[in-house]
Amino acid sequence: MSATAAAVLPTPAPTSHQTGGQHGALTADRAAALLTGCASARRASELHAATVRAGVDQDRAVAFRLQRAYAASGRLDHAVALLRRTPDPTAVFYTSAIHAHSSRGLHLAALALLSEMLSHGVLPTAHTLSASIPACGAGGLAPIGRALHGYAFKLALAADSYVATALLGMYARAGDAAAARELFDEMQPDPHVVSVTAMLTCYAKMGALDDARRLFDGLPSKDFICWNAMIDGYTQHGRPNKALRLFRRMLGSGVEPDEVSVVLALSAVAQLGMAESGKWLHSYVKNSPRVRLNARVGTALIDMYYKCGSLEDAVAVFDGLSDRDIVVWNAMINGYAMHGHSREALEMFTQLRAQGLWPTDITFIGLLNACSHSGLVDEGRKFFQSMEQEYGIVPKIEHYGCMVDLLGRAGLIEEAFDLVQSMKIKPDAVMWLSLLAACRLHKNMALGQRIADYLVANGLANSGMFILLSNIYAAVGNWQEVGRVRSMMKASGIQKEPGCSSIEIGRQGFEFVAGDMSHPRTEEIYAKLEEINDLVKEHGHVPQTELVLHDLDDATKEKALAVHSEKLAISFGLISTPPGATIKIVKNLRACSDCHAVLKLISKITGRKIVFRDRNRFHHFINGSCTCGDYW
Numbered sequence: 001m002s003a004t005a006a007a008v009l010p011t012p013a014p015t016s017h018q019t020g021g022q023h024g025a026l027t028a029d030r031a032a033a034l035l036t037g038c039a040s041a042r043r044a045s046e047l048h049a050a051t052v053r054a055g056v057d058q059d060r061a062v063a064f065r066l067q068r069a070y071a072a073s074g075r076l077d078h079a080v081a082l083l084r085r086t087p088d089p090t091a092v093f094y095t096s097a098i099h100a101h102s103s104r105g106l107h108l109a110a111l112a113l114l115s116e117m118l119s120h121g122v123l124p125t126a127h128t129l130s131a132s133i134p135a136c137g138a139g140g141l142a143p144i145g146r147a148l149h150g151y152a153f154k155l156a157l158a159a160d161s162y163v164a165t166a167l168l169g170m171y172a173r174a175g176d177a178a179a180a181r182e183l184f185d186e187m188q189p190d191p192h193v194v195s196v197t198a199m200l201t202c203y204a205k206m207g208a209l210d211d212a213r214r215l216f217d218g219l220p221s222k223d224f225i226c227w228n229a230m231i232d233g234y235t236q237h238g239r240p241n242k243a244l245r246l247f248r249r250m251l252g253s254g255v256e257p258d259e260v261s262v263v264l265a266l267s268a269v270a271q272l273g274m275a276e277s278g279k280w281l282h283s284y285v286k287n288s289p290r291v292r293l294n295a296r297v298g299t300a301l302i303d304m305y306y307k308c309g310s311l312e313d314a315v316a317v318f319d320g321l322s323d324r325d326i327v328v329w330n331a332m333i334n335g336y337a338m339h340g341h342s343r344e345a346l347e348m349f350t351q352l353r354a355q356g357l358w359p360t361d362i363t364f365i366g367l368l369n370a371c372s373h374s375g376l377v378d379e380g381r382k383f384f385q386s387m388e389q390e391y392g393i394v395p396k397i398e399h400y401g402c403m404v405d406l407l408g409r410a411g412l413i414e415e416a417f418d419l420v421q422s423m424k425i426k427p428d429a430v431m432w433l434s435l436l437a438a439c440r441l442h443k444n445m446a447l448g449q450r451i452a453d454y455l456v457a458n459g460l461a462n463s464g465m466f467i468l469l470s471n472i473y474a475a476v477g478n479w480q481e482v483g484r485v486r487s488m489m490k491a492s493g494i495q496k497e498p499g500c501s502s503i504e505i506g507r508q509g510f511e512f513v514a515g516d517m518s519h520p521r522t523e524e525i526y527a528k529l530e531e532i533n534d535l536v537k538e539h540g541h542v543p544q545t546e547l548v549l550h551d552l553d554d555a556t557k558e559k560a561l562a563v564h565s566e567k568l569a570i571s572f573g574l575i576s577t578p579p580g581a582t583i584k585i586v587k588n589l590r591a592c593s594d595c596h597a598v599l600k601l602i603s604k605i606t607g608r609k610i611v612f613r614d615r616n617r618f619h620h621f622i623n624g625s626c627t628c629g630d631y632w
Contacts, residue, residue, distance in 0.1 A: 026050055028059035035065035041073035064093060071100035091125045099131035107135035111144060130162040137173030145170045165195045172202030197225050204233025224258050231264045240268035244277065262291050266300040273586035273613055274504040275308035295323045299331045306335030309584045309611035309618060330362045337370035339618045340627045345370035346379065361393050368402035372409060373617055380406045401431045408438025413447060432460065436468040448472045467496055501565035501587045505576045512568040519572065528571040533562055536601045544594040566595050570602060570610065584611040600624050
């Protein structure tokens with residue numbers, strides 16, 4: 001083996017320090033000791049050369065530790081080469097190689113090594129199976145995992161704690177909660193902490209948050225991984241308030257959050273749009289001995305700040321990061337795009353290319369969004385074409401969606417429709433919604449009705465599409481069709497998503513829906529609202545009653561417009577903050593044009609800056625103008 005093994009890597013002449021020369025000839029025991037804990041490819045290569053020259057490279061302990069050292073250094077190719085050149089490798093050799101691949105996400109390679117091992121007649125141990133089974137939890141490999149579960153029973157290894165834990169984790173990642181729970185119950189009354197975390201993660205990932213919380217609350221002790229799993233479940237499934245409350249409870253429990261905990265909490269704050277809570281978290285990061293302000297945390301901070309309306313703070317975080325990878329740049333591009341600073345977003349792309357960074361598909365989503373928000377059609381077309389031609393990035397559904405949105409907003413609806421029809425990918429609901437919205441915006445009712453009829457006939461219409469279709473019919477006064485669409489919605493069990501606006505006062509969030517009367521200060525809020533409505537009318541505002549898509553008289557329509565959720569939120573903000581303070585509002589839907597016009601006037605009348613985030617972007621209202629330039 002020696003000559004062949006030496007050819008695996010260049011073998012520089014070893015020094016006496018490398019070979020243990022000052023203690024005499026390098027022995028197998030000495031070589032094995034030197035290789036223990038080695039994680040550098042260069043050091044492994046030097047020691048490999050030394051063992052070949054000393055003639056101890058064929059020793060089983062030395063060969064195993066060499067293989068493990070190459071794997072630890074990331075040179076899995078050399079580790080596998082050594083494995084295959086080892087005479088009659090045992091299960092220990094294969095297990096080490098399988099674990100090295102599986103733990104790095106190289107699942108197919110790990111399973112191929114297991115198959116090779118079995119074909120050579122080597123029986124797996126419990127450790128072999130516990131290293132192999134995790135490779136089956138993703139990428140549609142669950143059937144192989146189930147087969148390994150059966151094989152574990154055949155070998156009488158299924159009850160082994162390591163194998164059972166690996167099986168539970170595999171089923172959990174594959175989304176088979178029933179199988180995972182059955183294994184978990186068999187582990188009672190003292191399941192391993194890894195099993196508890198896997199079960200918790202499984203429930204959280206599937207959105208079974210009540211089951212996850214019952215399991216979480218029943219734990220006698222919780223490490224930071226358990227806390228993270230539960231917080232992540234709330235964050236991923238649209239319950240940011242609960243995620244943030246749990247993070248604060250984690251702090252109070254004495255468990256110190258790690259980097260993942262902070263990133264999850266920042267994500268929850270970003271969903272809520274609560275800038276003050278975000279600044280508190282930023283301060284926590286600065287003072288935490290455990291959490292470093294690296295690229296990952298920096299990206300989460302940038303994302304949080306721009307989604308909370310504080311673009312200046314996002315830029316400050318970006319400028320202060322020394323470690324800026326492409327993910328950081330993508331976050332900043334998206335921030336500029338969401339706030340309507342499209343030219344700055346495009347300039348960021350020029351800068352990152354000048355620094356030698358290669359764009360990703362996420363980069364182009366940000367760039368295309370930036371073009372869409374400012375009507376930069378020519379620039380958008382160029383970016384879209386360059387993806388594949390210059391950067392080898394095949395456009396995904398999200399990129400096509402951005403282009404459809406860009407063209408539709410610009411009034412190029414036929415071109416947008418042609419793009420959808422020419423796609424190799426099946427259009428998604430978001431794309432059809434964009435087209436319908438463009439038809440309504442530019443009053444192309446004929447195409448809108450054509451698209452709507454197609455969607456209904458093919459069973460593709462969802463709540464948003466039904467609402468837009470209803471709006472299109474109502475805009476031309478076809479109330480009979482409006483009634484038919486609404487009857488279809490009712491029959492299908494589809495309900496319109498209610499508009500909801502939130503505002504943060506003193507690190508506490510307050511939510512309002514249209515016509516809301518639930519707030520303790522309702523009387524004051526409505527008094528301020530009436531005052532506002534009178535003032536904006538004095539400044540020339542005429543309520544856009546045509547936006548109320550019900551067959552009602554104008555006076556009733558005007559009353560309905562007056563109590564939209566964002567108007568209630570702004571009224572509450574005006575009575576709850578000092579004169580001149582910026583007011584920030586977040587809404588779950590797109591703002592209607594009447595509210596947009598009213599917010600512009602309120603900013604002028606009160607001298608307040610109003611930062612408003614709707615479903616698509618930010619609007620900064622200053623002295624009667626909006627940064628969107630009324631293009632949104």
